[in-house]
Amino acid sequence: MGSRLLCCVALCFLGAGSLDTAVFQTPRYLITRVGNKKSLSCEQKLNHNAMYWYKQDFKQLLKIMFSYRNKELIQNETVPSRFLPEPLDKAHLKLHINSLELGDSAVYLCASS
Numbered sequence: 001m002g003s004r005l006l007c008c009v010a011l012c013f014l015g016a017g018s019l020d021t022a023v024f025q026t027p028r029y030l031i032t033r034v035g036n037k038k039s040l041s042c043e044q045k046l047n048h049n050a051m052y053w054y055k056q057d058f059k060q061l062l063k064i065m066f067s068y069r070n071k072e073l074i075q076n077e078t079v080p081s082r083f084l085p086e087p088l089d090k091a092h093l094k095l096h097i098n099s100l101e102l103g104d105s106a107v108y109l110c111a112s113s
């Protein structure tokens, strides 16, 4: 029974607060099982050309994962291939994560510029 809890991965996405935010992440919170596949979505309404996914781990370190410019991958900080970004257009960047591991528990942040 207890092992069920131990095998869960918590992915948190800091979504838009109540301020005038123009970058939206869904879902805001997600708890799932190790081994599952999940997708995070990000949308920006700022007409920016570049979008980014960051990961903030339990040590509070914020690390860049991917940068996209006009749908084109311009930076990949050697993120494992389990993490597969999907740019729908310059304003929408999804992040699919396959075979979730415990170490994937983190806050995933999307940004644009």
Ligand SMILES: *[C@@H]1O[C@H](CO)[C@@H](O)[C@H](O)[C@H]1NC(C)=O
Residues within 6 Å of the ligand: 073, 076, 077, 078, 079, 080, 081, 083, 084, 085
């Ligand atoms: C990012 O780089 C890693 C290591 O080189 C590679 O395995 C992975 O497939 C790359 N991801 C993308 C989306 O290009």
